Amino acid sequence: MTSPIDRFRPVASAHRTLQELAARFDLEVRGAGADRTGHVEIGSVASDDRTVGEGELFVALPGARAHGAAFAGAAVARGARAVLTDPAGAALLADAAVAVPVLVAADPRELLGPVAAWVYGEPAERLTTFGVTGTNGKTTTTYLVDHVLRALGWKTGLVGTVETRSGDRVLASRLTTPEAADLQAVLATMVEDEVRTLAMEVSSHALALHRVDGLVFDVVGFTNLSQDHLDFHGDLQSYFEAKATLFTQQHARRGVVVVDDAWGERMVGAAQVPVTTLRVGPAADAGTTGAATADWSVADVVPAPGGTAFTLRHRDGVQVRTTTSLPGHFNVANAALALTMVLEAGTDPRDLEAALDAAGGLTAAVPGRMEVVSEPPHAPRVVVDFAHNPDALALAIEALRPTTTGRLVVVFGATGDRDRGKRPTMGAVAVDGADVVVVTDDDPHGEDPAAVRAEVLPGAHAARDVAAAAPEPRHVVVSEVAPRARAIHDSILAAAPEDTVLVAGRGHEVWQEVAGVDLALDDRVEARAALAARAARSGPSAPAAPPSRHDRPQTVQQHDPKEPHA
Numbered sequence: 023m024t025s026p027i028d029r030f031r032p033v034a035s036a037h038r039t040l041q042e043l044a045a046r047f048d049l050e051v052r053g054a055g056a057d058r059t060g061h062v063e064i065g066s067v068a069s070d071d072r073t074v075g076e077g078e079l080f081v082a083l084p085g086a087r088a089h090g091a092a093f094a095g096a097a098v099a100r101g102a103r104a105v106l107t108d109p110a111g112a113a114l115l116a117d118a119a120v121a122v123p124v125l126v127a128a129d130p131r132e133l134l135g136p137v138a139a140w141v142y143g144e145p146a147e148r149l150t151t152f153g154v155t156g157t158n159g160k161t162t163t164t165y166l167v168d169h170v171l172r173a174l175g176w177k178t179g180l181v182g183t184v185e186t187r188s189g190d191r192v193l194a195s196r197l198t199t200p201e202a203a204d205l206q207a208v209l210a211t212m213v214e215d216e217v218r219t220l221a222m223e224v225s226s227h228a229l230a231l232h233r234v235d236g237l238v239f240d241v242v243g244f245t246n247l248s249q250d251h252l253d254f255h256g257d258l259q260s261y262f263e264a265k266a267t268l269f270t271q272q273h274a275r276r277g278v279v280v281v282d283d284a285w286g287e288r289m290v291g292a293a294q295v296p297v298t299t300l301r302v303g304p305a306a307d308a309g310t311t312g313a314a315t316a317d318w319s320v321a322d323v324v325p326a327p328g329g330t331a332f333t334l335r336h337r338d339g340v341q342v343r344t345t346t347s348l349p350g351h352f353n354v355a356n357a358a359l360a361l362t363m364v365l366e367a368g369t370d371p372r373d374l375e376a377a378l379d380a381a382g383g384l385t386a387a388v389p390g391r392m393e394v395v396s397e398p399p400h401a402p403r404v405v406v407d408f409a410h411n412p413d414a415l416a417l418a419i420e421a422l423r424p425t426t427t428g429r430l431v432v433v434f435g436a437t438g439d440r441d442r443g444k445r446p447t448m449g450a451v452a453v454d455g456a457d458v459v460v461v462t463d464d465d466p467h468g469e470d471p472a473a474v475r476a477e478v479l480p481g482a483h484a485a486r487d488v489a490a491a492a493p494e495p496r497h498v499v500v501s502e503v504a505p506r507a508r509a510i511h512d513s514i515l516a517a518a519p520e521d522t523v524l525v526a527g528r529g530h531e532v533w534q535e536v537a538g539v540d541l542a543l544d545d546r547v548e549a550r551a552a553l554a555a556r557a558a559r560s561g562p563s564a565p566a567a568p569p570s571r572h573d574r575p576q577t578v579q580q581h582d583p584k585e586p587h588a
């Protein structure tokens with residue numbers, strides 16, 4: 023039976039028997055056919071019944087919304103030959119009299135990765151693997167690692183928020199870091215596709231939920247830590263601790279840590295694997311602040327044709343000079359981290375510099391990350407970015423300020439049903455950096471969009487009043503406009519050609535979840551429609567404006583990459 027959810031799955035696999043599986047992982051066997059496990063072969067593993075194919079092991083996990091055992095019957099109907107579950111799941115299956123053997127473990131979530139890796143023949147061992155964690159910069163750094171590896175001539179694989187790629191084959195991602203069974207199937211597919219390297223994002227959710235168990239990365243990287251995801255982790259310390267588990271022998275052989283913030287220093291202290299430090303420093307003093315104490319530092323950051331040039335220098339004198347086309351000082355940090363990770367994997371710095379020279383520098387385009395939709399002189403500069411927490415929003419604004427000759431306009435909202443604490447702070451940081459702040463909706467999910475905006479606005483209003491009363495007053499305009507497409511449209515139409523309009527928070531996303539329904543909404547599409555409307559307004563020779571959807575959002579099927587649901 024074909025899978026209703028697209029995913030990578032290897033064509034061939036080791037075909038282990040249930041008897042071998044039970045012996046290898048010390049599993050109790052119950053249920054129908056428990057005495058014939060030596061004759062039952064499994065070729066692949068799934069933890070969601072909607073992805074099950076013929077001859078699979080279905081791992082039924084207890085979850086926040088359901089117990090996977092509730093879907094075991096459907097999984098067997100789709101071809102599952104056995105079920106692995108916990109004692110509670112086994113009890114449910116005994117009642118349901120499921121017609122296949124049931125393997126029982128105390129915590130099958132912890133076993134899922136190692137079991138899948140074993141079934142697929144430990145594919146990660148045949149790849150050079152890079153894992154990136156941190157609050158901001160995972161996607162960008164992962165793309166940059168991939169870009170560097172390709173420049174070096176490797177056939178590469180990539181796993182992250184935007185897409186999953188095995189060589190030239192691409193699927194849109196549902197989670198930033200896939201569930202363990204799906205991840206191991208991706209790795210096995212990459213081995214079949216003769217991919218040699220993996221660059222992958224590792225979210226804190228993935229670490230807490232054992233999605234990367236069974237995978238030991240050759241090199242892991244840490245970008246930074248700031249407030250996000252506290253709805254899941256509770257507090258920053260727990261969030262940090264989840265990230266820190268990546269820097270243990272269970273998950274990594276060595277690590278690279280950006281030590282620009284205190285969390286980086288703490289990560290070095292917490293790491294249980296050898297760690298190399300990288301200090302990029304703030305834009306003003308890159309390469310000087312604390313550079314002497316870090317293994318690698320960044321120096322000589324200057325504007326260059328097509329981007330920013332910088333030197334990554336080891337304290338023993340070895341260095342690599344290159345350029346990145348991605349705007350913003352934080353992207354120099356992402357680029358430096360990507361280079362350091364590749365160097366830590368054993369690449370010769372001279373080979374790296376030569377490969378980057380031949381490739382024209384770090385020119386990776388990252389969808390929805392500081393993506394420039396239009397440039398002056400005839401239209402305002404419009405930039406779509408994924409910044410959806412206070413730190414990222416502040417840095418995205420800061421990155422655009424030096425090159426904005428007019429007003430800096432920021433259109434953004436906060437996510438519903440997620441970390442409420444960051445809402446007023448986002449309002450405040452937007453006002454601190456911009457001239458015009460338009461508060462709109464992000465993904466409201468199940469929350470009333472107006473109620474989410476009402477928690478962002480007090481932060482914006484308070485910061486606006488402080489700015490107006492300062493010795494050198496700034497008069498920031500704060501408004502509330504919804505729905506989001508209207509906010510984008512109105513802001514672009516109102517902007518002067520010398521202004522910059524930053525549309526922040528949703529980046530590459532193409533669905534907006536409102537009251538449990540996903541609406542088609544792509545900030546880049548809306549921005550282009552508004553730009554075309556501007557062009558049509560300013561002269562008869564201008565191209566006709568495509569219709570904007572801002573008054574009539576289209577209802578579509580469920581799928582939302584940032585806050586996905588299975």
Ligand SMILES: CC(=O)N[C@H]1[C@@H](OP(=O)(O)OP(=O)(O)OC[C@H]2O[C@@H](n3ccc(=O)[nH]c3=O)[C@H](O)[C@@H]2O)O[C@H](CO)[C@@H](O)[C@@H]1O[C@H](C)C(=O)N[C@@H](C)C(=O)N[C@H](CCC(=O)O)C(=O)O
Nearest residue numbers: 069070071085086087088090093197198199225227586588
């Ligand atoms: C907190 C969290 O991450 N939860 C994820 C987790 O949910 P859960 O364990 O509670 O599972 P559940 O929905 O109760 O279902 C129980 C079991 O039944 C299975 N099931 C469920 C329904 C069904 O029809 N058939 C079926 O087989 C499920 O696959 C699961 O194994 O497993 C589910 C199945 O894979 C995920 O959909 C769900 O993602 C939730 C919805 C989610 O949005 N996660 C986000 C927050 C997330 O993980 N984000 C990070 C990135 C964060 C960032 O840095 O921005 C990510 O790595 O993507």
Ligand SMILES: Nc1ncnc2c1ncn2[C@@H]1O[C@H](COP(=O)(O)OP(=O)(O)OP(=O)(O)O)[C@@H](O)[C@H]1O
Nearest residue numbers: 157158159160161162183352391407408409414418
């Ligand atoms: N090194 C960085 N430091 C701070 N902010 C950054 C950094 N890199 C990117 N950002 C900002 O964070 C946003 C998200 O970047 P990116 O998608 O690369 O990070 P991420 O860690 O994958 O995010 P998420 O976990 O939310 O998917 C960008 O759009 C940009 O505004």
